[in-house]
Amino acid sequence: MSKISKIGVLTSGGDAPGMNPCIRAVVRTAIFNGLQVVGIKQGYKGMIENDMYEMGTRSVSNILNLGGTILKTARCLPFRTDEGMETAYQNIKAQGIDGLVVIGGDGTFTGALRFSQKYPDISVIGVPGTIDNDLYGSTYTLGFDTATNTVIEAIDKIRDTADSxxxxxxxxxxxxxxxxxxLRAGISCGAEAILLPEKSTAMEDLIAHLKNGAINKKSSSIVIVAEGDKTGGIYDLAKAVQQEITHYDIKVTVLGHLQRGGAPSSFDRVLGSRLGFAAVNALISGQSQKMVGLEANHIKLTPLEEALSHHDFKLESDLLQMMDILAI
Amino acid sequence: MSKISKIGVLTSGGDAPGMNPCIRAVVRTAIFNGLQVVGIKQGYKGMIENDMYEMGTRSVSNILNLGGTILKTARCLPFRTDEGMETAYQNIKAQGIDGLVVIGGDGTFTGALRFSQKYPDISVIGVPGTIDNDLYGSTYTLGFDTATNTVIEAIDKIRDTADSxxxxxxxxxxxxxxxxxxLRAGISCGAEAILLPEKSTAMEDLIAHLKNGAINKKSSSIVIVAEGDKTGGIYDLAKAVQQEITHYDIKVTVLGHLQRGGAPSSFDRVLGSRLGFAAVNALISGQSQKMVGLEANHIKLTPLEEALSHHDFKLESDLLQMMDILAI
Amino acid sequence: MSKISKIGVLTSGGDAPGMNPCIRAVVRTAIFNGLQVVGIKQGYKGMIENDMYEMGTRSVSNILNLGGTILKTARCLPFRTDEGMETAYQNIKAQGIDGLVVIGGDGTFTGALRFSQKYPDISVIGVPGTIDNDLYGSTYTLGFDTATNTVIEAIDKIRDTADSxxxxxxxxxxxxxxxxxxLRAGISCGAEAILLPEKSTAMEDLIAHLKNGAINKKSSSIVIVAEGDKTGGIYDLAKAVQQEITHYDIKVTVLGHLQRGGAPSSFDRVLGSRLGFAAVNALISGQSQKMVGLEANHIKLTPLEEALSHHDFKLESDLLQMMDILAI
Amino acid sequence: MSKISKIGVLTSGGDAPGMNPCIRAVVRTAIFNGLQVVGIKQGYKGMIENDMYEMGTRSVSNILNLGGTILKTARCLPFRTDEGMETAYQNIKAQGIDGLVVIGGDGTFTGALRFSQKYPDISVIGVPGTIDNDLYGSTYTLGFDTATNTVIEAIDKIRDTADSxxxxxxxxxxxxxxxxxxLRAGISCGAEAILLPEKSTAMEDLIAHLKNGAINKKSSSIVIVAEGDKTGGIYDLAKAVQQEITHYDIKVTVLGHLQRGGAPSSFDRVLGSRLGFAAVNALISGQSQKMVGLEANHIKLTPLEEALSHHDFKLESDLLQMMDILAI
Structure with a gap:
């Protein structure tokens, strides 16, 4: 185990609320422990393009409540090549960086693992940062709680006009x-139906279900459709349902990128702080090629290899059952 | 001038935050003055279908902070026919209603004016309720302030991810x-460009303007497009700009119906209360076929006929000037 | 095990956001399973005063996003007496209630346990509802997440003026x-110090710590004091610190009851729904004198006796460590 | 009329949301017009202590949605002395500043007027920035709308727990x-009573009014007390009422400084932008010793002397009437 002296931190992939609190925790925990910290801009792109800067405790002042990421993020195809990795390696070696904290999702971890396998003198710890909550090894990922709250605030507003x-x-x-x-937004807003990538819904069942709601004299109905639902695009879906259910006026709203932004919730600020704190402590204690996660309210380290090999998350089974029962 | 004894109140057209505070003020001001009040459901449809109910002071408890309208709203084609109007008239006469407060926009007022011209024993007062702020006779219409705040909260979130x-x-x-x-949301969020129905924008000018922003090293740019903009649909617009400005990744978000809902802002709660209070007082003092509005922070009555004949609102000229200057 | 046919549901103790989603889940899960449901008003008081009403699926429409509790809550001293309990028992027997879901905290559970021990033909399930997050058997209690978010939104605002x-x-x-x-709010807002009932802080240490912050050129500082902190009342504390640190202008804000209200967060809506769903399922499966909780993202049943015997919660140790490190 | 070439901008007195949008508008409007801009820190203190910095268009990026003031604010007793003013004058002359935009309230304007009378080669324009909305010459002052919204959001939360x-x-x-x-918050939240500095309320009337509310079967009541109310401190008031109205449990909340912070509302962002834009244009067109305000949705210039001589604002008379009527 080589002792770490200088940590590089970056965010990669889609931005997520909670990344800034995490960066702050990385920087301050490192400095508290006598390490230096370098902020790498735009994920792996900054490593390749040598876009980095020394960070101090004041570099991360007043960012706890900011959405997005002050280090910015970008996709970086060159990092998938050997040449790209080599350039990145030379640049961070020149900076004296010997430990990396990478905040992001699957793609980010894949890059980090390959990099660290190729250059084992650089220790790497991953932090799960994605609003989609689909990483193995952490019950919650950074940004999921905030994004879900953003969604329900929007749907609460839509419900007002739907009811009227x-x-x-x-x-x-x-x-x-x-x-x-x-799923969580649907339970939270009392959606009449929730269409998920994990669960196919037959159009007839959806229509039967919605007709049933009408019989129950609901004044409005909300159907939540995840981007990746397989039933068909949301516009086609709406059109098909409109033909069967004519007494309702059907409207479509695609919430889009507003779901990514906003001041992080307390949950995500605390989660980001815990994971950033844990990531630096893991590096200090000689760990590498691991992901820090939160399970059962405790920090847990999972080998990146293991984290990346699981793609079969199960949505909570009680939530799936409640989906149909609570909207009666 | 016939003395009013029973007021019917309805909301019609698109729902707008502030309608509920207005309904509450109508009900309580009427009762305070010894009048009775009847709530008419779904606008003119409730008049024709006789869907009405007696309201008391407690009927409007705890609605100040609710978006939408507890009386619901709907379009009503039959009210445009003589038969429809006659049925409506018979129904409200049977209820003993001799004064109407109609909350809505242009279409609502047109119906109200025709109705009252045909049946002058029913006095009518209009309240400007539309998020679009495009009615003559009131600097602000109900819901405009809340909707603009909803928009800027969404765009502030989008800015987080755009910056990242x-x-x-x-x-x-x-x-x-x-x-x-x-226009207001654009000024509020520092939009790089604002496309308005009132002002044609040449595509070349937009592109030149955005390229200039890039030169100024902005990390992100927001272009706000009003639904009614004539430059072309927002998706085509984005595509055309993407071809010219390749170094930015361009994304589109259509905010949609979430703009209508939400707890009314203080401005809209106060405005709704003032206008509802004024509407009942106008009926009591023998007025009819007028719209109550707020100008220079005072209540003003405008004949519906006059209000309906103006369609040439001017957006504030200083805001139009600032549009380009402040985003440099 | 007697089969349950009619469930009574009540909220007791301090109100907490998430109680309404929980009530909704209890009602709809019961009805879905062919049971009847009775809403008991104002906690045990409603049992004694026979203030109850039959609830249907529509009784809980549109309450997911409401703070507080539609069933109301109250303290009830008579329920601590044998006479009070007997009256309560007679009243709910007369209603045909054989299962109770009680939503509240320690005091609520103590009453429920005694009642069910005395009248074992009434099955009781407790749901942890308190913003304080201090119940054994559930990582999170209803309302804690929302209250913490309310607090950080307030402190983010205070930080604006503190900085200025x-x-x-x-x-x-x-x-x-x-x-x-x-603790959570303090981590979330970057508080310079957090005073907790669980951990005594010497005044000298606090002052030394704050002086150190000043040396680090912070433009503002926030000290969060839990109500139950033992260092001294917040006003005395502020006065004592002001005498030592004269270059800062010290101000005190007591957030008070606004912390209890507000639309529940997604976390609390989902938690309330899960716990309500689980409580009814527990009654159906013959359980009694248990509390439903959430641990490691799974429902867990804990005997009320056990839940009530633990008063030594530990705050998360990593959070306690981070408290001082992250505010450097 | 001397042509202006360099503008100094400062914020003074209590901070108010909307100051940052105003600073941004001053900076960008000046630069657009070929002028230079200097930011003066902490109000007049920065003039005396020579704490200023050159501002460019990017100095005010991403501040539209920030509460407080990036220029900071402070009270400055030395500026009331001749020596203080002379030092301030020498400092800004050395910087080449010949026009000042001062954002603040009464005290700020008094200082600015005296300064400009003493040194007429420095033109001064005041911008009304105070959450209290008590300046002559502008229907709305910067921060009033945001503060009122902050207050009603807090009271809506308190209402949840009050009802429960x-x-x-x-x-x-x-x-x-x-x-x-x-007054506005009270109308917005349906307060049962509103105690104002402008209107004395006899304790007996308050108690009679509240007892009447109880008779009307309200489940909760909110009494709003302005800081400057003369009936007695809020704690004494609550105690006195509690003795007369025993069936309610009375609680007190002092909202405090959270009312000053928060992201400015759209209204305040637009208002700040308009006033900042107008202030620079006024300086350019040779004006001095004036305040820019908004009346009837148009910019209006009022001599500072006149603005400062009016202290008899009238609260809107219809709002005062509605105060009692709408809470029945």
Whole structure:
């Protein structure tokens, strides 16, 4: 185990609220422990393009409540090549960096693992940062709680107008491979139906279910559709349902990128702080190629290799059951 | 002038935050003055279908902070026919209603004026309720302030993610004929460009302007497009700009119906209360076929006929000037 | 095991956001399973005063996003007497109630346990509802997440004015016996110091710590004080510190009851729904004298006797460590 | 009229949301017009202590949505002395500043007027920035709208818990000399009574009024008390009422400094932008010793001398009437 002396920190992939609190925790925990810290801009791109800067305790003042990431993030295809990795390695060696904290999702971890396998003198710790909550090894990922709150605030507003007009709304929320936001937001807002990538819904069942709601004299209905739902695009879906259910006026809203932003919730500020704190402590104690996560309210380290090999998350089974029962 | 004894109140057209505070003020001001009040459901439809109910002071408890309208709203084609009007008239006469407060926009007022001209024993007062702020006779209409705040909260969130990725966002906001929301939201969020129905923008100018922003090293840019903008649909617009400005990743968000809902702002609660209070007082003092509005922080009555004949609102000229200057 | 046919549901103790989603889940899960449900008003008081009403699926429409509790809550001294309990028992027997879901804290559970021990034909399940997060058997209690978010939104605002004036603020948050809100809010807002009932802080240490912050050129400082902190009342504390640190203008804010209200967060809506769903399922499966909780993201049943015998919660040790490190 | 070439901008007195948008507008409007801009820190203190810095368009990036003031603010007794003023004058002359935009309230304007009378080669324009809305010459002052929204969001939360417990809350809001926030917040939240500095309320009347509310079967009551109310401190008031109204549990909340902070509302962002834009244009066109204000939705210039001589604002008479009527 080589002792760490200088940590590089970066955010990569889609931005998520809670990344800034995490960066802050990394920087301050490192400095508290006598280490130096370098902020790497735009993820792996900053490593390759040598876009980095020394960070002090004041570099991270007043960022706890900011959405997004002060280090910025970007996709970086060159990092997938040997040449790109080599350039990145030379640049961070020149800076004296011997430990990396990478905040992001699957793609970020894949890059980090390959990099550290190729250059084992650089220790790497991953922090799960994605609003989609679809990483193995942590019950919650950074940004998921804030994004879900953003979604329910939007849907609460849509419900106001839906109720006033006796309308049926189809609302698309983020989640290309994961229905986590859709499921929690749906339970939170009393959605009449929730369409998830993990669970196929037959159009007839959806229509039967919505007709049943109408019979129960609901003044409005909300159907939440995760981006990655397989039933069909939300616009086609709405059109098909409109043909069967004519007494409701059907409208579509695609929430889009507003789901990524906003001041992080307390949950995400605390989670980001804990994970950043744990990531630096893991590096100091000689760990590498691990992801820090939160399970059962305790920090847990999972080998990146293991984290990356699991793609079969299960949505909470009680939530799936409640989905149909609570909207009666 | 016939003395009023029983007031019917309805909301019609698109719902707007502030309608509930207005209904509450109508009900309580009427009761305070010894009048009775009847709530008419779904606008003119409730008059025709006889869907009404007696309201007391407790009928409007705890609604000040609710978006939408507890009386619901709907479009009503039959009210445009003589038969529809006659049925409506018979129904409200049977209820003993001799004064109407109608909360809505242009279409609502047109119906109210025709109705009262046909049946002059029913006095009518209009209250400007539309988020678009495009009615003559009131500097602000109910819901405009709340909707603009909803828009800027969404755009502040989008800015977080735009900044993190160096992206350019096109954001569509409500306003089919009016750029009022787009203009205020654009000034409020520091939009790089604002496309309004009232002002044609050449594509070349937009592109030149955005390229200039890039030169100024902005990390992100927001372009706000009012629904009714004539430059072309927001998706085509974004595509055309992407071809010219390749170093930014361009994204589109259509905010949609979430703009209508939400707890009314203090401004809209106070405005709704003032206008509802004034509407009942106007009926009591023998007025009819007028709209109550707020100008220079005072209540003003405008004949509906006059209000309906003005369609040439001017957006504030200083705001139009600032549009380009402040985003440099 | 007697089969349950009619469930009574009540909220007792301090209100907490998430109680309404929980009531909704209890009602709808019961009805879905063919049971009847009775809402008991004002906790045990409603049992004694026979203030109850039959609830249907529509009784709980549109309450997911409401703070407080539609069933109301109250303290009830008579329920601590044998006569009070007997009256309560007669009343609910007359209603045909054979299962109770009681939502509240320690005091609520103590009453429920005694009642069910005395009248074992009434099955009882407790749901942890208190913003203080100080119950054994559930990592999170209903309302804690929302209250913490409310606190950080308030402190983010206070930070704005503190920064503008170079001020030091002492902010008191709820928590008579528990520092859970104070600790999480403090980490979330970057508080310079957090005073907790669980951990005594010497005045000299606090002053030394704050002086150190000043040396680090912070423009403002926030000290969070839990209600139950033993160092001395917040006003005396502020006065004592002001005498030692004269270059800051010290201000005190006591957040008070606004911490209890507000629309529940997604976390609390989901938690309330899960716990309510689980409580009814527990009754159906013949359980009694248990508390439903959430641990490691799974429902867990804990005997009320056991839950009530633990008073030695530990605040998360990593959070306690981070408290001093992250505010450097 | 001397042509202006370099503008100094400062904020003074209590901070108010909207100051940052105003600073941004001053800076960018000046630069757009070929002028230079200097930011003066901490109000007049920065003039005396020579704490200033050159500002460019990027100095005010991303501040539209920040509460407080990036220029900071402070009280400055030395500026009231001739020596202080002379030092300030020498410092800004050395910087080449010939125009000042001062954002603040009465005290700020008094200083600015005296300064400009003494040194007429420095043109001064005042911008009304105070949450209290008590300046002559502008219907709205910067920060008033945001502060009122902050207050009603807090009171909406308090109402949740008040309703759940059948409680009566006394809530103190800011306003030492002005009841503007109290009055608007009271109308917005349906307060049962509003105590204002401008209007004395006899204790017997208050108690009679509250007893009447109880008779009307309200489940909760909110009494809003402006800081400057003359009936007695809020704690004594609550105690006196509790003795007369025993069936309610009375609680007190003093909202305090959270009322000053927070992201400015759209209204305040637009207002700040308009006033900042107008202030620079006024300087350019040779004006001095004036305040820019907004009346009837248009910019208006008022001589500072005139603005300072009016202390008899009238709260809106319809709001005062509605105060009692709408809470029945």
């Amino acid at each position: 007009h006796d309308r049926l709304f189809f609302v698309e929320v983020m989640g290309r491979d994961s229905g986590a936001i859709a | 990725h160096d992206r350019l966002f096109f954001v569509e906001v409500m306003g089919r004929d009016s750029g009022a929301i787009a | 004036h170079d001020r030091l603020f002492f902010v008191e948050v709820m928590g008579r016996d528990s520092g859970a809100i104070a | 417990h059948d409680r009566l809350f006394f809530v103190e809001v800011m306003g030492r000399d002005s009841g503007a926030i109290a």
